[in-house]
Amino acid sequence: MSVVVNRKGRRARLVQVALLALGAGLLPLGHLPALAQSSGLVLRIGYQKSASLLALQKSQGTLEKRLAPLGAAVQWVEFPAGPQLLEGLNVGSVDVGFVGEAPPIFAQAAGANFVYIGNDPAAPEAEAIVVPKDSAIRSVAELRGKKVALNKGSNVHYLLVKSLEKAGLKYTDVQPVFLPPADARAAFERGAVDAWVIWDPFLAAVEKQTGARILADGRGVVNNYAYYLAERGYAERHPQVIRALFEDTLDRGRWLKGNLKQAAALIAPLQGLDVSVVELSLQRYQFGVVPLTPAVAAEQQKIADAFAELKLIPRPIKIADAVLPWRVARAD
Template sequence: MKLISAKRRSLFGALLSLALATPLIAHADFNPKLLRIGFQKSAATLVLLKGSGELEKRLAPQGVDVKWVEFPAGPQLLEGLNVGSIDFGFVGEAPPIVAQAAGANFVYVGFEGEAGAAEAVLVPKDSPIKSIAELKGKRVALNKGSNVHYFLVKVLEKNGLKYSDVTVNFLTPADARAAFEKGSIDAWVIWDPFTAAAEKQIGARVLANGKGVVKNYQFFLAEREFATKRADVLKVVLEEANKQGQFIAKNHKAAAAQLSPQQGLPADVLELSLSRYEHSFYPITEEALTSQQQIADTFLDVKLIPAPIKVRDALLKR
């Protein structure tokens, strides 16, 4: 059995700033006949793939079983990948940066195209704030180490402000929504479907979204040993995920109806959210790597990671 030291796990947990401890399976030896997939309920493609059973059908002839493990957010999923409780997962662009800085042993295996419109800076419908520039000195909430952390840095920069010009409160999406409704924060930086839910349900107003500001790619990641030894399995997963993505891209309304009971959100909220993602997946490109390196360098500048990293190190050596 492989063990992770208490010191390293403590560092990893501190860097990812987990709000709540997530129960994890002990680190297991590599099992070529088991694929454990980490997913978040907000990940539409994987939620539909799980419900369809198609992946299990494709892998059954190879004698490979599939186990689905749900996580509340990307940072927790990355910790699961790091300690060996899952082999594969799908997260936004920022959590892998923080995880790599903490020594997580994963590799990039694919990504979803740009979705800048799927993250936004929100203010209450009756807020006097009309522009990003007016956030100077204001209280802004976000999930630490997430995609929107990077988005906030870049959207402030675009509007002549520094990260230090706002007071940042680190809150999970659920806690941030509560604080937003109570008026204890001035703005909320968040991603879909939470953005769409706030717009539809409480009339939140979008000050700016990430279109033209950030790429907001989403990434498929795999544990390095699994990716090295079972590339054939990962190929099947990516093919099946792409089929679900194409269904969503062509059928927002039907996909939203299927997802509503599983994600616990009204279909109209999900339809709006789905319209802001591309739902097409690609092999890792130089452009994607460059974008990730820019995030890593920015996170170093704002002291979110303790030392420089080379994103390219998280690729399989060919």
């Protein structure tokens, strides 16, 4: 027993010394994860390159610094899109993930084990239906019978459903072509599809680089919330880690919105995009994670009910079953 206590004491002193050295500029950030790993606590974050704020946090190492006093390390795991990220969360390769509205609904319907822990504010302008600049299509109603590319199970799936409904069409009135963003962009440019439903920064990129026209974005149609999800057991065991994640996200989000040009310059090379593309994308996103509220959960339930009615998911689900009955982070 005395050996364990001594080890804990030495570990605590190591972390304290590391933090003092960091504050004095004597120790680079890269040393902190190695020290934190000695506790065995790791936060594995599933993210997409398109998630600009997380990309910024990863590049600046701010989360690693914030978690070091807790003895926790950070591991970043990149996924091409939300559905794949949810698969990773379900099989235990990540502890926390950040996705749009639809992926968690498809995952919950398939029996995935996760919980909602927070959401960013609505960003309806950050997703849209686009057509080539010289397309004869001028309205959503003119998509009847057309091929529409989208990433199956992503947030834009619901945007397409509701936009068609608003235009007096049914989901079955179009020909969905399920493609991940890179393949959809290629199909869009060569004319293999008539329209593309996509989110930022891919949306901003196709606008800036090809002159694609927006037929409709989410305004007046969908909220386009983004959600933070966690493996249930991890969230229950380590609320202090989730709280630190939220605090860092809030801090970096405020900095980003107050320094758009500088933030875009930092994020652009990480996403392989022009600075102007990233800046346009950042203007349309909102940052400010808060714990999930009953009102937001009710909005998510509406999407789940719509997908169940359209037989897009195998069974109806209750969003409340995937929401923790307690808060793991402050709303401020």
